[in-house]
Amino acid sequence: MIATDATVFPSPLGNTSIRRMVIETRELGFDSIVAIGQPGWETDGFSVIGGLLIRETQVKAVINAARANSPGKGLLVVNAGNNSFNRSIIQIKGVHVIRHLHKTEKNSFDHIIARMAAENHVAIDIDLRPLVMSRGVWRQKTIQRYRDILGLCERFQFPLTMSSNARSVVELKSVREMVSLASLVGLEEPVAMEALSTIKGLLTPAGPVQVVG
Template identity: 25%
Template sequence: MKFFDFKEDARISGSSRQMKFFDFKEDARISGSSRQMKFFDFKEDARISGSSRQMKFFDFHIQAGDHDFSLRLLAEASRLGYQGAVLVCSDETYSRLQPEIELLRDNPAISGLEVAAGVMINASNPQDMRRKVNRFRRKADVVYVSGGDLKVNRAACENPRVDVLSAPYSSRRDAGMNHVLAREAARNRVAVELVTTDIMGSWLKVRARVLEYFRDILKLHRKFDFPLLLSSRASSIYDLRTPRDLMNLAGCFGMSTREAGRALSSTPSSIIEYSRKRSLMIADGVRLVEDEEED
């Protein structure tokens, strides 16, 4: 025989409407396995993967060295998915390394990689910067100015013969850019370069500060629409990352996927294309064109 306490059953039945029951063993199993689980946004992945197939990615700043050193870096960049790269020399070593860069352009080991030569201008003042820019403008495919000093930053943004202002935040307590410099950079088509190794190679407060500078520059970019670049400034193969990795890293300081893709693809392409036409430009807005033969 079984005996029931109907009052107790009624009390439990009434309160069960508000009660929640848990399988603690099942919860523990799921909690333990979730450490190894990966979650994906398949729609976002499909959209990025589909668009990236049509993009031509550039690592727009790889440190140049001797022939074998540069070849190893370029081969690794090609393996990681880049279709173009710029080997950057300092203004002191450009004359020595430039012939080796020319040899690398036709190297069959990196036949699928477009190689350009860049020079980094290190200047102590605006006058020195202008003198060096005029000296190297016709020699290099891409002219960079090393940022940091606010006067040099401004002089670079105001100079249409400069292609890239690199790391304007360097050795500063701020981003090295303001609305005045941003407006001039947009007017003169001077790109601002964000160096990803400045994030990956720093720790704690320094890394947090660099991320803050990147966010500040990104806000100015969205307002004034000056060209923005993402590059590695790699000095070894271990500094290189895939384009997708850099796009994900850019999300840490607020860059959208589209903005990061443009900073790695269309902006570098437009800089190189514009640089190739400079020899035909005799004045601002005036370009020589070849006469077409009339039929």
């Protein structure tokens, strides 16, 4: 099974060391994690994929980060913004994942951006943290947004990722928990399992056949 938690925040961003995160996530059924602010490394068949998170709202900052992040070095994750920002960043080569769409305006992710995401092979992250942490209207709005994104995903087939966004051991979720939380937003088990295994495909996208040597 290939399952990756698409965003975790080990120390100094969270209160759990990267080694502890590796032990815990392995016990929870994952075989890799994307650790924000950490270099990539491997241990006993478990991969830690280094992640770079861009919180800037300027397109230029994203372009610079994408240039600095050489191919295969790590996963470039960008926080979503308004419609024009999303449309711009989705075309930047080197951007792998766009997250936090639930925090943006409803028109920030439309059918045009969805089609562009599918063409450029940029994944949209389903962050499960708001489903766990928030209550009432905020959780309802998040579920509504995710359902809207999944509707577009069915139509345009852009890649999805799922993340716990954990900053601590207690915030980590097992594969089973992630699948059951995803069912709240209408993501069926096979689709959820596929979303958990998307990351490796983003880092090594399928290209045309090349003659080597």
